[in-house]
Amino acid sequence: MPPPRTTNLDELATALLANGPVRTLPAAPKRVRVRLGGTYVADTTRATYVWEHAFYPAYYLPLDAFAAGVLSYPRSGSGYALATLSAGGVSTDRVVVFLRGDGAARILAGLVRVEFAAAEWFEEDARVDVHPKDPFKRVDVVFSTRPVRVRVSGVEVADAKACFHLYETGLPVRFYLPATAVHAGFLRESKTVTACPYKGEANYYDLVLGDGEGDGERRLKDVIWYYRNPKVECAPIAGCLCFYNERVDIELDGEMLGRPETPFS
Structure with missing residues (x-):
């Protein structure tokens, strides 16, 4: 036990x-x-x-x-x-x-x-920082030209012609998109800050759908994160934006991916 x-x-x-x-x-x-x-x-x-x-x-x-x-x-x-x-x-x-x-x-x-x-x-x-790195865990960052599109309730919120794929043992592949790949108007700064021993300190955005007024607004809290100054082994993802696969619909190279089940779902 x-x-x-x-x-x-x-x-x-x-x-x-x-x-x-x-x-x-x-x-x-x-x-x-x-x-x-x-x-x-x-x-x-x-x-x-x-x-x-x-x-x-x-x-x-x-x-x-x-x-x-x-x-x-x-x-x-x-x-x-x-x-x-x-x-x-x-x-x-x-x-x-x-x-x-x-x-x-x-x-x-x-x-x-x-x-x-x-x-x-x-x-x-x-x-x-945070805790010792697990010697049985890897984090790999790989550049890919396979296009990525992100939708929420059928609305396209991001479209990247290329991005970085981050593979971390035990977690779904994460797609780090250029900041300009997220369509204007959807992002709202969040005060949330978290830290990871493998990647560094992360800041967050909320994703807002609708006109920003009244009942027509839908806000997904902290669904996007980014690293201003990532750890050296993850340096390529600096400034890139990443969505929780668990909470949005991601299309990779024309194929819609399933939403993974994780503690972040």
Whole structure:
């Protein structure tokens, strides 16, 4: 039974020790560092990828990776301790130190889990955002001259003669269209911002059909997104617009594609 996706550290630690993680993998020889309050508090080439759930891994670090005096242990559970990490006038209590591990959980013994959002993380000298990249996941960007048309309720809202296809393991192919391929008048800026460890920080548009007045307007919230400054491996998609395949009708090279079923449907 996989551990629950929970923010309760006692529940998480207890479940991991009882059942073991979904999977683990050594991250060595990659150097992983943690910074808090402007100070590097942990530095190791012996990090471990730990899948607490099936979706993506976390970094767990050996206890000896941490600088002297940065960890304190206000409370212990059965086989683990909840710790506080402090440096540079900043503290976080989102830390678990695994004191032991048996059976499927034996790999956890002596490892420390620092919640990713509670500190800054670096792989070698590159900053890592959101969560560690899954080593079993790929993101490929491929240029294609197959034309793409996008319709909503029968209304054509975009027409691209060529675009970038983005293939990401476990997700539908995404079509990144030139910004000018979306017909004028349909876009409204959204305040939504999200982040992806593989692609970077995304901004969004709502798509508006109708005259923009009264009951005749239909608004699809955050159905289009784009990256102003994507990660270097996805650099070609900078400024291109992408629709959720799950919420619009996309025609590729004259063939209408089905709407995929995903968590974004």
